[in-house]
Amino acid sequence: MKWSIRNNRIRNNRIMCAVISLIGTATLVAVVVATVFLISSKQRDEFKNGGATTESTTTTTENESSAIESESTTIEKTTETEKQPTTGKQPTTEKQPTTGKQAETEKQTTTEKQTATGKQTTTGKQTTTEKQTTTGNQPTTGKQTTTEKQTTTKKTTATTTEKPTTTATANSDSNLTDEQRAQKLLASMTLEEKVGQMFIARCPDSNARQLAKEYQLGGYILFARDFEGKTKTEVINNVSGYQEVSSIPMFIGVDEEGGKVVRVSKYTTFRATPFKSPQELYSLGGNNMIASDAVEKSRLLKSLGINVNFAPVADVCTDTSGFIYGRTFGQDAVATAEYIKTVVKAMNSENMGSVLKHFPGYGNNEDTHAGIAYDNRNYNTFVTSDFIPFKAGIDQGAGMVMVAHNVVSCMDSSYPASLSARVHEILRTELGFDGVIITDELSMEGVKQFADDDTIAVLAVQAGNDLLCCTNFEEQIEAVITAVKNGNISEERINESVIRILKLKISLGIL
Numbered sequence: 001m002k003w004s005i006r007n008n009r010i011r012n013n014r015i016m017c018a019v020i021s022l023i024g025t026a027t028l029v030a031v032v033v034a035t036v037f038l039i040s041s042k043q044r045d046e047f048k049n050g051g052a053t054t055e056s057t058t059t060t061t062e063n064e065s066s067a068i069e070s071e072s073t074t075i076e077k078t079t080e081t082e083k084q085p086t087t088g089k090q091p092t093t094e095k096q097p098t099t100g101k102q103a104e105t106e107k108q109t110t111t112e113k114q115t116a117t118g119k120q121t122t123t124g125k126q127t128t129t130e131k132q133t134t135t136g137n138q139p140t141t142g143k144q145t146t147t148e149k150q151t152t153t154k155k156t157t158a159t160t161t162e163k164p165t166t167t168a169t170a171n172s173d174s175n176l177t178d179e180q181r182a183q184k185l186l187a188s189m190t191l192e193e194k195v196g197q198m199f200i201a202r203c204p205d206s207n208a209r210q211l212a213k214e215y216q217l218g219g220y221i222l223f224a225r226d227f228e229g230k231t232k233t234e235v236i237n238n239v240s241g242y243q244e245v246s247s248i249p250m251f252i253g254v255d256e257e258g259g260k261v262v263r264v265s266k267y268t269t270f271r272a273t274p275f276k277s278p279q280e281l282y283s284l285g286g287n288n289m290i291a292s293d294a295v296e297k298s299r300l301l302k303s304l305g306i307n308v309n310f311a312p313v314a315d316v317c318t319d320t321s322g323f324i325y326g327r328t329f330g331q332d333a334v335a336t337a338e339y340i341k342t343v344v345k346a347m348n349s350e351n352m353g354s355v356l357k358h359f360p361g362y363g364n365n366e367d368t369h370a371g372i373a374y375d376n377r378n379y380n381t382f383v384t385s386d387f388i389p390f391k392a393g394i395d396q397g398a399g400m401v402m403v404a405h406n407v408v409s410c411m412d413s414s415y416p417a418s419l420s421a422r423v424h425e426i427l428r429t430e431l432g433f434d435g436v437i438i439t440d441e442l443s444m445e446g447v448k449q450f451a452d453d454d455t456i457a458v459l460a461v462q463a464g465n466d467l468l469c470c471t472n473f474e475e476q477i478e479a480v481i482t483a484v485k486n487g488n489i490s491e492e493r494i495n496e497s498v499i500r501i502l503k504l505k506i507s508l509g510i511l
Contacts, residue, residue: 182502185248185511186495192216193247194491194498195480198466200251200438201473203242212242212250215477218467218501219251222306224263231269232304239305248502249510251353251467253308256297260326264300271300278312278339279330287342294346301352307510308353310402312343314389315362322364333385337392344396353508356393358404358440359427360417361386368405368446372416379410391431399504400436401427403465405446415463416447419456424464436500438467442476454479461489466497 173181186194193216200219203226204211212220220242227235243249254263259277264270275297281289294312301309316336317328329339340356347354360382365373390401403423405416412420418439427433440447442456451459457476460468461483470476483489505511 178503178506179499181506182499185502186498189498191484191491191494192481194494195477195484197248197498197501198461198480198494199468199470199473199477200253201469202441202471208238209241209245211474213245215473216247217250217473219253219308221253221255221310221469222263223254224266227264227267227270235304243305249505251308251505251510252306253310253353253355254301254306255310256301257311257313257327258293258297264304264306270304277326278328279326282329282339287338290339290342291346294343295350298347298350298352302350307508308355308400309347310355310357312340312354312356312393313358314340314356314393315358316385316389317362317364319364323367324358324362324365333388336389340389340393341396344393344398348397351509353400353504354393354398355400355402355438356390356398357402358406359390359401360404360408360411360423361390362404362406365406368416368440369444371445372449373406373446375406375408377408377410382408382410387431390427394431394433394435398435399508400438400467401433402438402440402469403427405440405444415459416450418442418447418465419450419459419463421463428464434500436466436497436504437464439465439469442468442470443472458483458488461493461497466500 173184176184189197196216197218199215199217200221201217203220203222205225208220211217226238230238239252242252255261256264256275257277258275259280262274265274275293276284278290281293285292297309297311301307313324313327313329314336315324315328316333317325318330318332319325320330329336331339344354344356363375363377363386365375367373394401403418405418407413407416408420408423411417411426412422414420417423424437427437439460442448442453442460447456450456453472453475457468457470457479461480468476480489480494484491484494502511
């Protein structure tokens with residue numbers, strides 16, 4: 001009986017050992033088969049995705065025996081070693097080409113760990129987020145196709161014969177002075193573009209947009225016909241159209257002096273009543289009324305896209321019979337100077353361009369729209385009277401001074417002031433003006449009797465004008481370009497004027 005019990009125990013022990021042995025063997029085989037399956041699946045994925053590599057880390061469950069885990073890990077590492085050689089720690093964040101359905105891959109970095117089933121498995125503190133780096137420092141995801149050194153944001157600069165470096169360039173150089181910004185823009189401009197900037201033309205009654213684009217003009221002056229019968233929206237759209245085709249934004253000017261000369265407020269569409277003259281305003285409310293009126297004008301004009309008002313009139317005239325009297329302040333030089341300071345200050349506060357006119361002082365002379373006007377006053381009269389309001393406006397920061405067509409014999413008996421180098425020298429040196437000098441309209445009879453259109457434009461540039469106010473700009477622009485090419489005007493002379501024009505546009509926020 002004892003032997004029978006003993007034999008039964010031995011037999012049972014042997015059966016249990018055999019069972020345990022079979023279980024261990026089966027477990028080991030299962031691990032090996034699973035490992036081989038994972039490796040095979042990984043190889044199939046690589047073949048399917050174009051041969052790029054991804055790393056897989058298989059982690060066994062925590063409940064497996066340490067012996068089986070060790071053996072499984074050994075088999076996996078052996079297989080991985082056969083596929084890619086490693087030194088020390090296998091790199092998990094090295095720069096390796098990524099897979100997916102990319103047409104080409106260049107310089108992309110991934111930290112991607114995926115299992116064959118598509119689920120990401122992490123060990124320790126590994127991240128499961130794929131990180132891809134392109135040459136443009138932009139993340140790429142999924143099936144994004146990249147090319148060598150391709151950036152996701154492209155900056156392109158369109159260069160045409162019509163458009164030089166644009167406004168954006170000038171505006172982007174915020175650390176530069178106005179002079180430096182203007183010089184940088186000037187360097188990118190052709191001769192034709194420079195000369196175009198020197199012309200502010202009467203806005204043509206047809207094809208104004210196309211002509212602005214073709215000649216890249218410095219600006220347009222609007223007259224009553226440009227407002228008559230139009231709504232505010234129509235005027236705004238017209239002005240916007242001119243600006244849209246201009247590489248360098250235009251001066252859009254108007255004569256809105258008040259009183260006799262109004263182009264906008266004469267129409268009730270834009271204002272219930274026309275703006276009053278300086279003399280009327282002063283009689284109603286002194287310089288305070290003058291200042292508020294200048295602000296209101298500036299705001300109305302700016303709402304329409306106008307950035308220059310050809311005002312104030314700085315001429316001294318106390319003779320009620322004088323041609324210019326009704327447009328002036330109507331008082332002596334000192335009072336007129338105070339009026340000019342008040343208006344320029346108010347216009348500057350609204351960033352509205354101002355034009356002091358008509359240097360060196362109109363006096364009681366005849367209308368140069370109709371013929372030649374000769375001024376035979378002595379020079380001391382100008383120094384002690386006419387120059388004073390202009391100097392006040394210059395000191396207050398006026399951006400432009402318009403030169404008259406009067407022939408002022410004490411300065412230059414041969415040419416109208418607008419074509420006289422001596423008159424321009426006085427304005428620059430004795431009054432210290434370094435802004436933009438502009439001619440009065442070059443189609444007026446007071447100057448046309450001295451030369452034809454082409455010659456007038458060349459003489460105006462040679463005299464020292466920066467901006468030519470004209471109607472026949474197409475012929476006159478060509479005449480100036482030809483004069484430069486022939487050596488009658490130096491390109492340096494052109495550059496001097498264009499720099500002043502660009503600086504003024506920058507200071508007014510136009511450019």
